[in-house]
Amino acid sequence: MTTLEHYDQVRQKSLQLCQNLITEDYSLQASEEVSPPKWHLAHTTWFFEQFILINYDPDYVVLHPQFNFLFNSYYNTHGSRTARNQRGLMTRPSVDEVRAYRAYVDQAMRNLIKKSNDEVEQLVILGCNHEQQHQELLITDLKYSMWFNPLDIKLMDLNEFKPTSTSSWIEIEEGLYDIGFRGDGFCFDNELPAHKVYLHRFQIASELVSCEEYLEFMESGGYENPIYWHDEGWAWAKELEIKAPLYWEKRDGVWTHYTLNGRKLVNMQSTLAHISFYEAAAFAQWKGCRLPTEFEWEASSRKFDWGERWEWTNSAYLPYPGFEIAPGALGEYNGKFMINQMVLRGASVATSAGHSRATYRNFFHPKYRWQFTGIRLAKTSSL
Missing domain, CATH: 3.90.1580.10 (paralog of FGE (formylglycine-generating enzyme))
Structure with a gap:
């Protein structure tokens, strides 16, 4: 699999994990330890923008200057950021705008990957692994936040609990x-x-x-x-x-x-x-x-x-x-x-x-x- 194919596969997987969500679910945050799905989708995009596109693509134009404040996680060297326990308070940008942000960054990343050097390629691989970490967090954060809803929402079947064998x-x-x-x-x-x-x-x-x-x-x-x-x-x-x-x-x-x-x-x-x-x-x-x-x-x-x-x-x-x-x-x-x-x-x-x-x-x-x-x-x- 090429780096570009791997990038596209990882990016698509994050969206697939959200396929059964309704709009209101995207901003759900039940505690400070978990983050809303919308924030995960945006933060992983911010990572590629901040650490790769801004540094290695001289023609790249940041889509929105305040996204750095909204979607930085804990990188102090990148300036001030939204408090972790307030990520669920961001009704704006909308889900559609976050999806548009992902598409905007993805197009720029695809163009860069096609002509990238080894240094950029290694950073792309790091960014994909970073997003895979957030895919797991998106799943577990969703489970925690949905747990508070008495409707016992069904979102996906991970076969979470499999029979175990006798241990030795x-x-x-x-x-x-x-x-x-x-x-x-x-x-x-x-x-x-x-x-x-x-x-x-x-x-x-x-x-x-x-x-x-x-x-x-x-x-x-x-x-x-x-x-x-x-x-x-x-x-x-x-x-x-x-x-x-x-x-x-x-x-x-x-x-x-x-x-x-x-x-x-x-x-x-x-x-x-x-x-x-x-x-x-x-x-x-x-x-x-x-x-x-x-x-x-x-x-x-x-x-x-x-x-x-x-x-x-x-x-x-x-x-x-x-x-x-x-x-x-x-x-x-x-x-x-x-x-x-x-x-x-x-x-x-x-x-x-x-x-x-x-x-x-x-x-x-x-x-x-x-x-x-x-x-x-x-x-x-x-x-």
Whole structure:
């Protein structure tokens, strides 16, 4: 596939994700952590405009000077911007105007890609991967915002909850393991530089935790016993009165949950989703196990199937040895978030095709659970 074909495919996918939305849905924002679909469509377009067209196409004319303020996300070097919690307040520009903005930028990008050099091509690939990240966010943000609507809206069927198999323990020997991205192709800067890590012998589960297993934790008083919890997690659960995974609700004595395909009965044999790091760590403690480190996860990832859930690890999001933040605005992409966040590995049912690899480092604050997050257990082997 050529760079131009890849660009067109990615850009079209974002619009396809919105095909079942009505106009009012495009500005929906239920909390500061999520963004409206209209903003996602515009911000990903802004990215190509600001980082490629303005810098590499001398004939390009910015469509609207205030779009930089409206659709910048967190790039401080690009000036002031709309507060994150106010993105849903923007009724203007309209959905049609945002679509016209995308078409305007797309035409300019296509012309540039046809005559681009290697530097531009690498930035286009970065922009496509950036948009794929936002495609997953668009899906999960929509799910969160739609959850508040009692109509139990059906938007798409991702087959979110698939049956899981009986888990077994995979033994991983101690030794030096290669960590980080190697070879050709795209990766984000936080996957570099590749380096070696020494790991003690450990075991890791072949399968992710099921809803049934997690229900056992709930029914045994897991949310009421502080012995299983980090102190911060315990305070979080008590303050917000958390007693079940996100989207779970008991109706007529039966557990249900909201999905993007409407409200469903919880299939207890399916893979658990939408839990925080706090909950994942508490469950692992209850089971007499632990969460794997991100290095254990990567070193063993060829021995199990992954990609259905973002899997919490017990690793803080920190730079690899020798990591350097890139100069300029693109240096704000990953490096400045390396504090107070935990690493997740894998991918999810909402991840765009071609956007996952074993070295990918996702990261979120421990309290967040609106992504398709799950649990894979680990334990230290006897020496």
